[in-house]
Structure formats: C-alpha cells, structure tokens
Amino acid sequence: MSKVLIIGAGGVGSVAVHKCAQVPEVFSEIHLASRTKSKCDAIAASVKERTGVDVSTYQVDADNVAETVTLLKQIKPDLLVNLALPYQDLPLMDACLEAGVNYMDTANYEPPEEAKFEYKWQWAYRERFEQAGLTALLGSGFDPGVTNVFAAHAMKHHFDEIHVLDIIDCNAGDHGQAFATNFNPEINIREITQRGRYWERGEWVETDPLSWSMDYEFPEGIGHKKCYLMYHEELESLVMHIKGLKRARFWMTFGDQYLTHLRVLEGIGMTSIEPIDYKGQQIQPLQFLKAVLPEPGSLGPLTKGRTCIGNVMTGIKDGKEKKLYVYNICSHEDAYEEVGSQAISYTTGVPAMIGAMMLLTGKWSGKGVFHMEQFDPDPFMEALNKHGLPWHEVEL
Ligand code: NDP
Secondary structure (H helix, E strand, O other): OEEEEEEOOOHHHHHHHHHHHOOOOOEEEEEEEEOOHHHHHHHHHHHHHHHOOOEEEEEOOOOOHHHHHHHHHHHOOOEEEEOOOHHHHHHHHHHHHHHOOEEEEOOOOOOOOOOOOOOHHHHOOHHHHHHHOOEEEEOOEOOOEHHHHHHHHHHHHOOOEEEEEEEEEEEOOEOOOOOOOOOOHHHHHHHHOOOEEEEEOOEEEEEOOOOOEEEEEEOOOOEEEEEEEEOOOHHHHHHHHOOOOOEEEEEEEOOHHHHHHHHHHHHOOOOOOOOEEEOOEEEOHHHHHHHHOOOHHHHHHHOEOEEEEEEEEEEEEOOEEEEEEEEEEEEHHHHHHHHOOOHHHHHHHHHHHHHHHHHHOOOOOOOEEEEHHHOOHHHHHHHHHHOOOOEEEEEO
16 A cells, blocks of 8 residues: 655656556555646546546646655655656656655656766765665666566576677557657657667667668567667666676667658757747757647557567577567557557556556665666566566567
8 A cells, every 4th residue: 555646747657647546456545746737637537537546636847856845745655756757857856865755767867958868867866865765766667667677587587698688669550640759759859869879898889870770570460670779778777787798789660751751850950959049039949849749649549550679688598599589569559448548658657657566565675776677577577467568488
C-alpha cells in the first residue's frame, strides 16, 4: 500500500497512471501533477471510467523546486515518478532531496540550451541520495529501461560474459501522417539529429548523424527494416555494468519518408535550438516546429502496426560462443484499446509503472542513484509478462 506522485501528463504519464490504477494493491493512492492541470484531469477522468480508480490532480511547475517541495510536503508520497521532460530531472531530484522522497524517471537529464545527454549530471547526486537514505532509479522506460533489464537478465541466466550488445528499436507502425514523432517532438528531434556514438573496445566512437545503417529481419512477420545507428543513453551505464562488453551499439528504424522530411527541416534550420528573432520576439525554431507538428497523443487512434524492441547479445557461456535475442512486440492498436495511447507511450509507461512497483514493494532497494541493470532482473521480467509487455528470447 503506497502513495505515488506522477509528474507529467503527456503520452507516457497517461499510460503510467492507467497502469498504476490497474494495480491498486501496490498503488493505493495515485496523485498526478503537471504544468497544465486540465491534462491531468482528462487522464483522471479516463482512469475513472476504465478502472473506477480515483486520481488526485494538481498544477505544478516542475522547474520550480520550491513549488514541487510544497506539493511533496502536502501529499507526502513514497515515490515521485518523473514523466515530464528530461529538462526537469535535476530540479525534481533537488525537490526530492529537500522533501525526503524517493525519485524515478525514464529519461536522462538534458540541459535545455544544449542538445546533449549524459548521466554525469545525475550521477553527481549519488552521495546526496545515499546520505539522505533515499533511492533514485534512472531510466525506467523501455529504452532506457527494459533494454537494461534484458541485458541484466541475459547476464544472470545466459552468459558468463557478453561481448557484443546491439539494442534494436523498431517501430513498424504507421500513423498515416506525412511527418510526426511518436513522443515529444522537441526531445525526439534533438535526440536523432545528434552525432551517433557507440562503444568499441573501451572507447566511444563517433559517427555523423544517422550515417550508419544496417538491415535487420525482425521476427513474427514484422520483416526486413533499415536501422540507423544512434547514440542512446543506456549505453553509458551498460558499458559500466555488463561484464566483458567489447562493443555496444543502439539502432533505430526510420522510414524513408520520415528521413526525407527530417533532412529538409534540418537543411532549412527548423530543427535548430538556437533562438532567432521573429518580429521582435526570440523563438527557438525547434519549439516552433513542435507547435506545428501533430501532438503525439493525437496519433493514438491513427497508429496501426507493432513495435519490436530488443537486445541482440553475443558472448560466452561455459567456454562456448552464444548469441541471444530478447525482445518484446507491442501492438499500437491493442495499446490504444487498453489505455487510449499508442505503443510508444505504452512501452514507456508500463515499465515506468513496473519500476515504481519494484521500489514500492521493496523488490528493488538501495540508497543512492541506480540504473535498472544494477538490480535483480527476475521480478521485473516477470512483471513485464503480467502487465502487457510479454517478452521472448531466442538463441540465434
Ligand atoms: P509529452 O510531451 O507528451 O509530456 C510531457 C509532460 O510533461 C506534459 O504533460 C508537459 O506539460 C509536462 N511538463 C513539461 N514541462 C513541465 C514542467 N516544467 N512542469 C510540469 N510539467 C511539465 O512527453 P512524453 O509523455 O512523450 O514523454 C515523457 C518523458 O518520457 C520524456 O522525458 C521522454 O523523454 C521520456 N520517454 C522515455 C522513453 C523510454 O523508453 N525511456 C520513450 C519515450 C519517452 P504540458 O502539457 O503543459 O506541456
């Protein structure tokens, strides 16, 4: 029986709240706060209709530490789940320390003025969380999140050493729009227009943005897709925690139409985060573009098809080489029917609920700042099967 405060009423926040409401034996009180209270109220109404569970709603500016501390002191939750944007990670960690509340998120901190994500800013909180006797769990979405747990699961049950890790994120869904992103457009475009980066024999190797690709044959009828090498935040912690890793890469599928639009937008400066003067007002082209693009939430009823995200791992077991693929397939239509969101929000919101459940039930515990792969993967893997993201593993 515990109390959770979720911050952020976007696509991921909505799924997480719906999923928490399905597990009342753990989440006995659900509180939801965001910048725009009406969005929290709409989620609460949907949850009430679907599950009968009441969700309390609040307005908060999560950039304002004092405001969040006041809310935390009023609600006194056991855990704050940050499903706002990566910019809010540090102010929310500060607020948790001040109010004595445990912290969890799904995305690595990113400074608003620089499109760069690195864990160094959040790792700098380790000692303060340790001294306060609090837990901070970083990156409990799908990737990062489930992909970290898949690696820990493989390490625990299948390998003595993992030498090569390829995380492959495939969205084989179609929303019928000329160009739209499946989660927050600003965060998404900042991420995919960055230089690529992968780990090779102890160092990071950089590549030009989306300049490397490979074809991969996805299982269960999804078929052949082109995947592009990108930098993704879970690589940074996995290379520290997975024994023997010699190469770690992250790949994501993109369609030609998506990439053509992206290149044109980039070419004309629309993806830039450098403010420009427009009729006496400073505007950031990317933020303006976000305002023009479809809201990811509006894609829910339009998106058909499936996602397939997983880890291909090669390593050694009992002196013999072994290659294992652990993956989940999630249907956009089924996710929409269950919680009113497409599979990108679903595959992030479900692990957010499960990560929160691991902490609140004490299955995962510790003082300090942690990554998913540092805890026992078994209860998390079991919960994925039970709560809508069943996984499969095949030896290749
Ligand atoms: P959305 O843009 O749909 O939602 C973000 C929510 O946060 C909105 O409700 C927004 O409010 C709110 N918010 C923004 N700034 C503040 C603030 N200062 N104070 C309070 N609330 C604020 O994003 P998503 O739901 O798509 O993504 C949520 C998070 O999940 C992001 O950090 C994203 O990077 C992460 N993510 C992680 C994935 C993973 O697999 N690990 C995959 C996909 C996403 P308002 O509505 O007023 O703008």
